[in-house]
Amino acid sequence: MGSVVDAANKEVNGTASGKKPTVIFVLGGPGSGKGTQCAYIVEHFGYTHLSAGDLLRAEIKSGSENGTMIQNMIKEGKIVPSEVTIKLLQKAIQDNGNDKFLIDGFPRNEENRAAFEKVTEIEPKFVLFFDCPEEEMERRLLGRNQGREDDNIETIRKRFKVFLESSLPVIQYYEAKGKVRKIHAAKPIEDVFQEVKAVFSPDAEKVKTNSCAIL
Numbered sequence: 001m002g003s004v005v006d007a008a009n010k011e012v013n014g015t016a017s018g019k020k021p022t023v024i025f026v027l028g029g030p031g032s033g034k035g036t037q038c039a040y041i042v043e044h045f046g047y048t049h050l051s052a053g054d055l056l057r058a059e060i061k062s063g064s065e066n067g068t069m070i071q072n073m074i075k076e077g078k079i080v081p082s083e084v085t086i087k088l089l090q091k092a093i094q095d096n097g098n099d100k101f102l103i104d105g106f107p108r109n110e111e112n113r114a115a116f117e118k119v120t121e122i123e124p125k126f127v128l129f130f131d132c133p134e135e136e137m138e139r140r141l142l143g144r145n146q147g148r149e150d151d152n153i154e155t156i157r158k159r160f161k162v163f164l165e166s167s168l169p170v171i172q173y174y175e176a177k178g179k180v181r182k183i184h185a186a187k188p189i190e191d192v193f194q195e196v197k198a199v200f201s202p203d204a205e206k207v208k209t210n211s212c213a214i215l
């Protein structure tokens with residue numbers, strides 16, 4: 001059980017340790033492979049994965065008063081008001097013992113970005129951006145078979161439009177700040193992860209490259 005001091009620290013900074021958490025935003029179009037790659041990053045680098053979409057879907061299942069509104073937004077591929085999503089993210093961070101997080105599928109638009117920055121005062125360490133052509137993303141989503149209500153061609157098209165119009169500008173915002181690490185995502189899962197690994201462990205990768213050069 002947390003102490004009064006832990007509770008006060010959470011209130012101010014977001015984690016029980018009193019430190020601001022390290023946050024990496026994981027962005028990319030629908031079906032670009034964000035969730036798949038996050039699972040590997042968790043395994044290799046000890047981050048906690050928080051998917052904004054998963055948190056919203058769990059909120060629907062919990063029978064929350066916002067459930068119907070969220071469900072309708074997701075069916076239409078629309079972006080849920082930041083206030084709702086940020087509360088869910090903050091709670092997930094506070095309830096977790098870890099101090100480093102992959103926030104997947106957030107910020108999805110300028111409103112998400114600005115509100116998160118204002119409320120949490122957290123700046124992402126960097127933004128991992130999975131770049132994938134639309135035809136490949138469409139193929140993956142139509143083959144995903146996880147029973148998601150938004151994995152149908154009509155909603156997929158709406159999600160692509162929202163990605164281009166609202167989410168890409170957020171990536172461009174971070175690009176201008178030198179924070180984007182672009183990953184070529186239209187490759188087999190293992191090959192994509194090789195590229196991701198180089199972002200998370202640049203020193204280790206350098207050692208590998210150097211030792212190859214010597215050989």
Ligand SMILES: Nc1ncnc2c1ncn2[C@@H]1O[C@H](COP(=O)(O)OP(=O)(O)OP(=O)(O)O)[C@@H](O)[C@H]1O
Nearest residue numbers: 029030031032033034035036140144187188189192
């Ligand atoms: N590199 C890849 N090559 C082929 N299939 C992939 C690759 N990465 C992921 N997939 C598959 O594509 C589908 C979508 O992947 P995933 O759920 O990771 O995407 P996402 O970016 O999280 O999508 P969303 O934004 O809809 O949550 C899954 O069925 C997954 O197994």
Ligand SMILES: Nc1ccn([C@@H]2O[C@H](COP(=O)(O)O)[C@@H](O)[C@H]2O)c(=O)n1
Nearest residue numbers: 052053073074077078079080105106108
């Ligand atoms: N910041 C966010 C993230 C997601 N949504 C809604 O959830 C849908 C599914 O998201 P995935 O990341 O799991 O694909 C998305 O299309 C939005 O409707 C959101 O509103 N805000």
Ligand SMILES: [Mg+2]
Nearest residue numbers: 034035051053
């Ligand atoms: Mg996902």
